[in-house]
Amino acid sequence: MSDVNYYQVDHYVGNTPLILLKELSKRTGSTILGKAEFMNPGGSVKDRAALGMILDAEKRGALKPGMTIVEGTAGNTGIGLAVIGQARGYKTVIVIPETQSAEKMELLRNLGAEVIPVPAKPYKDPNHYTRIAQRMGEENGWFWANQFDNTANRDAHEQTTGPEIWEETGGEVTAFVAAIGSGGTLGGVSMALKQRNPKVQAVCADPCGAAMWNWFNRGVTEASEGDSVAEGIGQSRVTANVDSIPVDRAYKIEDQPALTIIKHLARDEGLFLGLSSGINIGGAVKQALEHGPGQTIVTILCDTGVKYQSKLYNPEWLVEQGLSDSLPLDTALQALRA
Numbered sequence: 001m002s003d004v005n006y007y008q009v010d011h012y013v014g015n016t017p018l019i020l021l022k023e024l025s026k027r028t029g030s031t032i033l034g035k036a037e038f039m040n041p042g043g044s045v046k047d048r049a050a051l052g053m054i055l056d057a058e059k060r061g062a063l064k065p066g067m068t069i070v071e072g073t074a075g076n077t078g079i080g081l082a083v084i085g086q087a088r089g090y091k092t093v094i095v096i097p098e099t100q101s102a103e104k105m106e107l108l109r110n111l112g113a114e115v116i117p118v119p120a121k122p123y124k125d126p127n128h129y130t131r132i133a134q135r136m137g138e139e140n141g142w143f144w145a146n147q148f149d150n151t152a153n154r155d156a157h158e159q160t161t162g163p164e165i166w167e168e169t170g171g172e173v174t175a176f177v178a179a180i181g182s183g184g185t186l187g188g189v190s191m192a193l194k195q196r197n198p199k200v201q202a203v204c205a206d207p208c209g210a211a212m213w214n215w216f217n218r219g220v221t222e223a224s225e226g227d228s229v230a231e232g233i234g235q236s237r238v239t240a241n242v243d244s245i246p247v248d249r250a251y252k253i254e255d256q257p258a259l260t261i262i263k264h265l266a267r268d269e270g271l272f273l274g275l276s277s278g279i280n281i282g283g284a285v286k287q288a289l290e291h292g293p294g295q296t297i298v299t300i301l302c303d304t305g306v307k308y309q310s311k312l313y314n315p316e317w318l319v320e321q322g323l324s325d326s327l328p329l330d331t332a333l334q335a336l337r338a
Helices: 022-028 046-060 076-087 102-110 129-140 152-168 184-196 212-218 255-268 275-291 315-320 329-337
Strands: 018-020 031-036 068-072 091-097 114-118 175-178 201-207 249-253 296-301
Touching (some): 022 031, 022 255, 031 152, 031 275, 046 076, 046 152, 068 076, 091 102, 091 129, 102 114, 114 129, 152 184, 175 184, 175 275, 184 201, 212 249, 249 275, 255 275, 275 296, 275 329
Parallel strands (some): 031 296, 175 296, 201 249
């Protein structure tokens, strides 16, 4: 009798490899590594949060067989919930800002989720996408995942992503860099790494127009200057997943150097990434440039560029946004040195 075990898709979340970003490491004198979260079953880092929240809710009895999961999301958490939820027998309803890419919405529908696009509103507005999802959960008796303030999100990264990074680097990691959407990734990984070595630096890479740069540097949640086209990151408030996490510094990363970095990686190193990954890598490069060579810096490669081909990989759209897809990598490094 065979002793081979077979598993359904949710078993394969995590244990993603670290990829050397060769040219950026060479130019900065530090080892810059990207954790390939696009290799998760749903194609992004948010699969970890989705699995963590589902398992926690099942354990607590908040999610029972046959129930529906509802969430307000910019896309990737919804995709993760759809992939893992469907595998475990749950229906999913996703409330998403209509500003998000058409590719994400179509993928969600193809995964069997009910997709409800809504106008983008500030968080304080009762029609913000997360508030609509909350109301739908309460009115229908559904499980509202609540990724922003459900700390099972952060716990999933503390229990999996952080220990994986520690083991994969042989404990040599000196800094971890991530942007904040819900805050679960930066929060959970930072906590895990600092438990093992308090000297590991936790760094927030914040897109322009978000508030986390101001929060970590000035203690206020005022939006920074400018704006960003990056999807899925950029927080305006201190979520429960962000509250009390041990962050050492924050960098504000503009879209153009982040875009230049992901274009370089696509053309020269075979990595096809979204802009949130570019913001993360920009923060890692800035950490390397400001704190000298010899570091081992890990960041998150959140997802691939497949879901952004109509935007980030569309030259006409980039021109409309005032962005260029043909600048040399040196220009990004110069911007990040400033």
